[in-house]
Amino acid sequence: MSIPGITVDFDVDNPDLTGDSDTQNEIFIQLFNSGDGALFDLLYREDAISNFSGSPLTGKERTEFFKEFLAPKPFLKAEITHAYVAGDVALIGVKFSVDSTGPDGEPVRIEGNCTDVLRLGEDGRWLMSIDRPVAGTLLPQ
Amino acid sequence: MSNLTSDVEKHTALYEAAFNAGDVDAVNAMYTDEAVAVWEPGKPLTGQARKDSVKEFLALKPKMSAKPRQTFVTGDTALLIVDWSIATVDESGDPELLTGVGVDVLRKGDDGNWRYAIDDPYGEQN
Numbered sequence: 001m002s003i004p005g006i007t008v009d010f011d012v013d014n015p016d017l018t019g020d021s022d023t024q025n026e027i028f029i030q031l032f033n034s035g036d037g038a039l040f041d042l043l044y045r046e047d048a049i050s051n052f053s054g055s056p057l058t059g060k061e062r063t064e065f066f067k068e069f070l071a072p073k074p075f076l077k078a079e080i081t082h083a084y085v086a087g088d089v090a091l092i093g094v095k096f097s098v099d100s101t102g103p104d105g106e107p108v109r110i111e112g113n114c115t116d117v118l119r120l121g122e123d124g125r126w127l128m129s130i131d132r133p134v135a136g137t138l139l140p141q
Numbered sequence: 142m143s144n145l146t147s148d149v150e151k152h153t154a155l156y157e158a159a160f161n162a163g164d165v166d167a168v169n170a171m172y173t174d175e176a177v178a179v180w181e182p183g184k185p186l187t188g189q190a191r192k193d194s195v196k197e198f199l200a201l202k203p204k205m206s207a208k209p210r211q212t213f214v215t216g217d218t219a220l221l222i223v224d225w226s227i228a229t230v231d232e233s234g235d236p237e238l239l240t241g242v243g244v245d246v247l248r249k250g251d252d253g254n255w256r257y258a259i260d261d262p263y264g265e266q267n
Contacts, residue, residue: 047215056213084185086258087175089218091246093264115264117220117246130213130220134265 003039006030015042016125017118021083021092024118024126032076037067044128045119051130054137069138074100081113088120089129098138108140144171145254149219149247152255153209160205165196171256173248178260203229210242217249222265241265 003010008027010016017024031040041063049056053065081093097111117130144155144167152171159167169192172178177185178194186194207225223243231237244264247255 045215049213049215051213058215082183082261084177084179084259084261086173086177086187086246087248089246089248089258091177091244091259091261091264113265115220115244117218119218129215129218132211132213132220132222 003034005034012039012042014125015127017043017127019085019090019120019126021080021090024092025078025080025094029076029078032070033073035070035073037065037070038063040070041066045121048128049130050128051132051136052138054139072100074098074138078114090118090120090126092116092118096133100140102140110138110140143167145252145256147249147253147255149212149214149221149249149255150209152247153207153221153223153245156257157205157207160199160203163199163202165192165199168195168199172260173250173256173258176257176260178257179264180260180262182263198229201229203227207243219247219249219255221245221247223262225262 008030010027017027028043031043047058049058050062057065076096076098078094078096081095084091094114096114097109100108102108113134115132116128118126119129120126144159146152146155156171177187178191179185180194205225205227207223209221209223211222213220223245225243226238226240229237229239241263242265243262245257246259248258249255
């Protein structure tokens, strides 16, 4: 099936970030920029921890945050700075910027680095396990 | 002796102890077989090269101080953000203080003990 705006090969029934860091980055960016938080959340393991909100969120709380956070369509740009794979776990470093709109319609840009831990499941799919923006959050302060 | 632990909160202190004791085997036992260590930025080491590097470095009798700043645990995977410093000597034998903010990815083994899967001591550049 195809999802509007998503040009990467991505199966919602079998989400997989793949073992290739450039493909991971492209999938991550496209799903983030889709504005669909539930779709983006498919990239995370059920028990994954996201720190995008500034606090560690997991499970339903994480999904709800993504829905609210991505609804106004903040625009993510990201590039991989380093990637290390050790068996069924990977550490990815990315440099990112997020452009969004402030309460008075003014443009807001957040830039920073993020550390991502990915895990390879027994079914052969790579998914997000832990994300941690170095700046602490992807929300405007 | 083994410095392995099933308590992720104790892992860094036990690693520090093995390191400061100069115990190469105890230090190396705290890594998974597939572990990647990036003691020199941009130069990941695995397998025998990683083990040999520990032996070479500990021969200088370096002393480490390491404190986790943040710990995230999900199932059998953990991410530790660690403030550390190591007092060692440089190539001419003069004292040298290394510091950094480490990004450590740990995996819990079938025996319940945590081990480094990825050790990236300069992982967080401010």
